[in-house]
Amino acid sequence: MLTTTVTILFFGIAYGMVLYLISVGLSVTMGLMGFINLAHGVFAMLGGYATVTLMNQFGLPFFLSLAIACLLVTVAGFVLERTLYCRLYGRSELDQVLFSIGLIFASMALVRMAWGPLAQPVQLPAYLKGQTTIGPYELPSYRLALVVFGAAVISGLWLTFERTLFGARIRAAVDNGAMAQAIGINTNRLFALTFGLGTGLAALGGGLGADILAIVPAYPLQHIVYFMIVVAVGGLGSIRGPFIAALAIGLADTACQYLVPEMGAVFVFALVFALLLWRPNGIISRR
Amino acid sequence: MNQQPASITLPVPVRRRTALTALHAIPWAVALGVYALFPGYEPLATQMFVMILFALSLDLLVGYAGIVTLGHAGLFGTGAYTAGILAAHGFNDPIATALCGMGAAALVGLLFGSCMLRTKGLALLMLSMASAFLLYELANKATGWTGGDDGLQGISFGPVLGLFEFDFRGRTAFFYTLGVLFLAFLFVRTLINSPFGWSLRGIRENDRRMGAIGCPIYQRRLTAYVIAAALAGLAGALQAQATQFVALHVLSFELSGDVLVMLILGGSGHLYGAFLGVPLFMFAQDLLAKQDPTNWQLGQGIILIGMVLFAPGGMMGIGRRLMAAVRRRARP
Numbered sequence: 258m259l260t261t262t263v264t265i266l267f268f269g270i271a272y273g274m275v276l277y278l279i280s281v282g283l284s285v286t287m288g289l290m291g292f293i294n295l296a297h298g299v300f301a302m303l304g305g306y307a308t309v310t311l312m313n314q315f316g317l318p319f320f321l322s323l324a325i326a327c328l329l330v331t332v333a334g335f336v337l338e339r340t341l342y343c344r345l346y347g348r349s350e351l352d353q354v355l356f357s358i359g360l361i362f363a364s365m366a367l368v369r370m371a372w373g374p375l376a377q378p379v380q381l382p383a384y385l386k387g388q389t390t391i392g393p394y395e396l397p398s399y400r401l402a403l404v405v406f407g408a409a410v411i412s413g414l415w416l417t418f419e420r421t422l423f424g425a426r427i428r429a430a431v432d433n434g435a436m437a438q439a440i441g442i443n444t445n446r447l448f449a450l451t452f453g454l455g456t457g458l459a460a461l462g463g464g465l466g467a468d469i470l471a472i473v474p475a476y477p478l479q480h481i482v483y484f485m486i487v488v489a490v491g492g493l494g495s496i497r498g499p500f501i502a503a504l505a506i507g508l509a510d511t512a513c514q515y516l517v518p519e520m521g522a523v524f525v526f527a528l529v530f531a532l533l534l535w536r537p538n539g540i541i542s543r544r
Numbered sequence: 545m546n547q548q549p550a551s552i553t554l555p556v557p558v559r560r561r562t563a564l565t566a567l568h569a570i571p572w573a574v575a576l577g578v579y580a581l582f583p584g585y586e587p588l589a590t591q592m593f594v595m596i597l598f599a600l601s602l603d604l605l606v607g608y609a610g611i612v613t614l615g616h617a618g619l620f621g622t623g624a625y626t627a628g629i630l631a632a633h634g635f636n637d638p639i640a641t642a643l644c645g646m647g648a649a650a651l652v653g654l655l656f657g658s659c660m661l662r663t664k665g666l667a668l669l670m671l672s673m674a675s676a677f678l679l680y681e682l683a684n685k686a687t688g689w690t691g692g693d694d695g696l697q698g699i700s701f702g703p704v705l706g707l708f709e710f711d712f713r714g715r716t717a718f719f720y721t722l723g724v725l726f727l728a729f730l731f732v733r734t735l736i737n738s739p740f741g742w743s744l745r746g747i748r749e750n751d752r753r754m755g756a757i758g759c760p761i762y763q764r765r766l767t768a769y770v771i772a773a774a775l776a777g778l779a780g781a782l783q784a785q786a787t788q789f790v791a792l793h794v795l796s797f798e799l800s801g802d803v804l805v806m807l808i809l810g811g812s813g814h815l816y817g818a819f820l821g822v823p824l825f826m827f828a829q830d831l832l833a834k835q836d837p838t839n840w841q842l843g844q845g846i847i848l849i850g851m852v853l854f855a856p857g858g859m860m861g862i863g864r865r866l867m868a869a870v871r872r873r874a875r876p
Contacts, residue, residue: 293666344853350665351612355808356852358801363845366838478797482677489670521685526678530659533671537663 263394265512271400273507274407275469278462280487281414281499282455288431288494290346290448296357297459298477298484299364304330304460305472306368309377319382323464327457334456338449346448361477369474377472399468406465410458411500418496427451431494483510490532492539501540571819575722586714587786592822593721594783597728599807599818601775606804607813608736609768610748611661614669614800615676616776618656621795622649622679623777628790629689631699638701638720642781649777650770652679657769661762673797680795695791699784710785717786724782728775733815735771744768805848811860820859 283297307326311317317325341360345353385402388395418424430437430444438444463470470480486506491499506525513524532540578589598620605611623645630641660671683690690696703709708716735741746754747761755761784790793799802825810821828847833840855862 287666293669341849341853348852350669351606351808351812352852352856354612354614354669355804355848358805359845359848359852361845362841363849366842366845369838369841482673482797485670485673489666493666519685521681523678523681523685526674526681529674530671530678533663533667533674534659537667539667 260394261515265515266508267396267400267404269508269511270504271403271507272469272511273504274403275462275466276483276487276507277500277503278407278410278465279459280462280484280491280503281496282451282458283484284488284491284493284495284499285427285431286448286452286455287488289427289434289451290342292342292346293350293353294342294357295354295481295485296360296364296477297455298481299361300330300334300456300459301463301466301470301480301484302364302368302472302474302476303333304463305467305470305476306372306377307460308464308467309379309472310372312380313378319385323461326464327460330460331453331457335449335453337456338452342452343445343448361481365474365477372474374474377467379467379472381468403465403469410461411496414458414496423450486529488539490529490539492536492541495539495541498539498541571816572726579718584713586718588826590714590717590721590786591783592826593718593725594779594786595803595806595822595826596818597721597725597782598776598779598803599810599822600725600729600732600815601772601779602803602807603812603815603818604732604736604768604772604775606807607817608741608748609744609765609772611765611769612669613672614797614804615656615672615674616772616803617795617797617799618676618679619649619653619773619776620780620783620799620803621676621683622652623780624784624790624794625683625690625696625780626777627781627784628696628699631701631784632696636700636702637706638704638785641701642724642778642785645781645784646774646778649780650774653770653773653777654766657766657773661765661769673800676795676797676800680792680797683792683795690790690792693792695789696784697789699788699790701785701788710788714786721782721786724778728778729815732775736815740764740767805844808851809847809858811858814860817858817860824859 279298279301283294286292287294304326307329308319308322311322311325312319315322341356345356381399385399387398389398389401390396391401418427426437426442426447429440430442430447434444463472463476470476473479483506487499487503490506491502505528509525509528510522513520513522517524575589575593578585598616601619602613602616605613605616623642626645626648627641630636630644635641656671656675660668660675663671684692686692701710704716704720708720710716736744743754743759743764746759747764751761780794783794806821806825807817808821809824810817810819828843829840832843851858857864
């Protein structure tokens, strides 16, 4: 019984960390620009493909591939923001939804053409493969690394957000964009930088979580509901809200799969319904 | 057509609307023309009628009430499974099962709508999506009722009105779905030109102002949602009857997305957007997916992005701009 509880807790938290890494950028950019971007999962998928390709084709080590993939996707996100996304700020919700669905379809097709329909295998380094013993429990090293890595990124993000000038600017622009612009913050550049950062984090989540969320062309559509749930439940423009939401969703989903597999994800969606009815703007909302 | 409420700025002058009455016959003439000129295409045409009805129900929400939903397939699937499950248990009169499908979808719409319409923006979008995912998971797990992944196979329906058997060539299905679509279309047209329909447009344009003049916004939006749900359920039931098969796809997010794309391709908020968008979507799909379904996916993505950036309003929007340009040139 105790072992089951620990297993569920541990796997749930690891899954939640991946969800958080992927979705936190979406939360901040959506809070900043009010842009409903359903296509955020595309960047996580690209991060996964880039990581796997760098490892398998060029023989680079896991973490180096991850860093390069992260950088590449950050640049891609930055360019996309400047060329396409920025044209749609202030357009209707429907236009933004349609545009991002279009982006999902196009990216899925392109990825399938380039890499084929099969899942890309991830060769984890040896030190991430086995089990690590902590006290009386044997925990898989990969997921342990995920949790540690996720915690480090969250701490870094929190410091950036709350303790630096860049973070203060973002918070100001989320709270009141027009006012922030009026006192001389270059919001356009801020948007692009934040968007790039958010997509980079998504790529990190996609690459790091490649063993949990398999790298396949259908990736952005398969997991779209989870990414969006984390943002909607967590609250826009916050980095703490999505963290709580991601952990809750990760734990609930894992618990459901272990305890009541015959009900599938029904409970998770019911939970989302309850949470969103209770706090329509998310658990923690800056807006 | 109902009387227009006294209003100063009707978007379309009533006089011009009647002058264009002849144009309204075009879709129905085309449908009958297909039957006369292209034998063998009845099943494809039937599929189109079903999707047009489905897209029309979505138009009521997206185009008129201003409710963007990503879970409309949930209601379509509810109708399809209701009709299918009834038929599997021996109750197979087409009209009665279609009405049951409508009723079930309306109930589900009332249940989910009364929750999600309390929210706005992202939360509303997410709840609409979550509602369809919830239904999908339920259908996926309730294999005893739905057949799960394998779908509901081996169902058959009795003759329409007790007279017309569903035949191999699909002629009965063709006229049955066309007839239902026509009735539903008349209903929707009456509805959107009624005071209720105009209040929906008012809420879409400015809900605060509508609230200020005493319009019960939540009730109106919920009513629209339940009506759209019933129509989507009807479309789903028709699909189950015409194909004698129900698969999990009827509840999928892909279908919710596809129907939205079909509607937008034609143009939302025009009534006829669905009639243009659905055939266009299906022809393009047929053309591009012939060699490789991936091509179609890429094409769909590019079309969507291009349309949002360069041609808002879909085909109806393009047509409207062309007409305006012609009229400008005609005037010296």
